[in-house]
Amino acid sequence: MTKSQDVDYIIIGQGLAGSAVAFQLLTMKKRILVIDQPLNNTSSRIAAGLFNPITGQRVVKTWMADRLFPYLHEYYRGVEEVSGEKFLYPMQLYRPFGSFAEQNEWMAKSAGPEFEAYIEDISTRATYPNVNDVYGGLLVRQCGYLDTKCYIESVRKLIAREAIFLDEEAAENDLSILPEGIRYKHYHAGKIIFCNGTHRNKWFDWLPIRPLKGETIRILSSHQQELIINRGVYIVPAHDGGDWRVGATYNLQDNNVGISEDARRELVEKMKELVNFPFNIVGQEWGLRPTTPDRRPILGRHPELRSCFIFNGMGTKGVSLTPFLSEMLIRSIEKGEAINKEVDIERYKLLYWSSPK
Ligand SMILES: Cc1cc2nc3c(=O)[nH]c(=O)nc-3n(C[C@H](O)[C@H](O)[C@H](O)COP(=O)(O)OP(=O)(O)OC[C@H]3O[C@@H](n4cnc5c(N)ncnc54)[C@H](O)[C@@H]3O)c2cc1C
Numbered sequence: 001m002t003k004s005q006d007v008d009y010i011i012i013g014q015g016l017a018g019s020a021v022a023f024q025l026l027t028m029k030k031r032i033l034v035i036d037q038p039l040n041n042t043s044s045r046i047a048a049g050l051f052n053p054i055t056g057q058r059v060v061k062t063w064m065a066d067r068l069f070p071y072l073h074e075y076y077r078g079v080e081e082v083s084g085e086k087f088l089y090p091m092q093l094y095r096p097f098g099s100f101a102e103q104n105e106w107m108a109k110s111a112g113p114e115f116e117a118y119i120e121d122i123s124t125r126a127t128y129p130n131v132n133d134v135y136g137g138l139l140v141r142q143c144g145y146l147d148t149k150c151y152i153e154s155v156r157k158l159i160a161r162e163a164i165f166l167d168e169e170a171a172e173n174d175l176s177i178l179p180e181g182i183r184y185k186h187y188h189a190g191k192i193i194f195c196n197g198t199h200r201n202k203w204f205d206w207l208p209i210r211p212l213k214g215e216t217i218r219i220l221s222s223h224q225q226e227l228i229i230n231r232g233v234y235i236v237p238a239h240d241g242g243d244w245r246v247g248a249t250y251n252l253q254d255n256n257v258g259i260s261e262d263a264r265r266e267l268v269e270k271m272k273e274l275v276n277f278p279f280n281i282v283g284q285e286w287g288l289r290p291t292t293p294d295r296r297p298i299l300g301r302h303p304e305l306r307s308c309f310i311f312n313g314m315g316t317k318g319v320s321l322t323p324f325l326s327e328m329l330i331r332s333i334e335k336g337e338a339i340n341k342e343v344d345i346e347r348y349k350l351l352y353w354s355s356p357k
Helices: 016-027 065-083 100-109 148-162 261-274 318-335 345-354
Strands: 005-012 032-035 088-090 093-096 119-123 137-140 144-146 164-166 175-178 181-184 187-194 210-220 228-231 233-236 244-247 280-291 298-301 308-312
Touching (some): 016 065, 100 119, 210 261, 244 261
Antiparallel strands (some): 175 181, 210 244, 228 233
């Protein structure tokens, strides 16, 4: 008979969410067991990894940017140092203006303190060769991209070295979540944190986490560019002479598995509106983002099961949200500190009490 083994935490899923939770707990010297079975299209592994503090169709400062962005640089640098691997690529982002009106709007906005930390420069005329920027554009700092696959693999190696990692599907039948603790096969834990993305499970299936399909293409180009270009799509240059990433599509209606011709056409058309250098498409990927109706992540304790927690709903911004929010979740569990109300699972608890048991 296998001897039972005690850990402090079980973590289900090791995408961007589970990686951040696991790293924070390892830093605190907690004993952890991480269970993850990734698929080829796991969202975190196919993401272009972009982080950008000025986003959205209305082009505003992203939610909590002043807290999230300084923290993310420090966090990923910390993981790089411990793992000895490189995956964080800070890089300025250029957003061409679409009109003189937009140019004027940004000239006015940039005079105030709100955007001071993020605006490197504003150009009022075409500035970059091969970019369609007749009205000039906004040069944004504190941006860049994370090589998500390399980051997740690096954290996985750390977990395997310093804790316990199981590359398998954690079946519901193998998990018991009881008041006295968690049991998974021969492992016993004090607490469990679900970082399972769009995979459903019976403990949290009452939460409104919806999959939002997205696709990206990979291109090769001889063009040289040390800048992310973004308007309608983002174009992220390669760091090692390899593939560039262009993305992403957003399609709530498309429930089909796999890549699509429509998405490829949409990305190519948008790219050609934005830049005019030659490129070849060498790949295409798809994945499902875990999104929520109010576009905020969900973190905190299950309404009834005191040792059971969730860290999910990262939507389109897993790279920038998971470092800061994983610390917030763990401080709430370990030290009883409050979770920001906008991301607290508490806001959905009525759904739990009204769901069939
Ligand atoms: C096309 C596309 C482009 C994107 N680009 C960006 C970008 O540029 N920047 C950005 O910040 N975000 C981007 N995103 C969003 C980002 O990918 C998500 O926010 C993030 O990956 C969500 O991470 P997660 O860990 O919550 O979920 P996931 O990545 O889905 O990870 C969950 C993991 O848990 C595992 N799992 C679940 N249940 C079990 C179980 N029972 N047993 C074992 N394993 C389990 C899954 O297999 C998976 O490995 C993009 C997403 C898509 C689809």
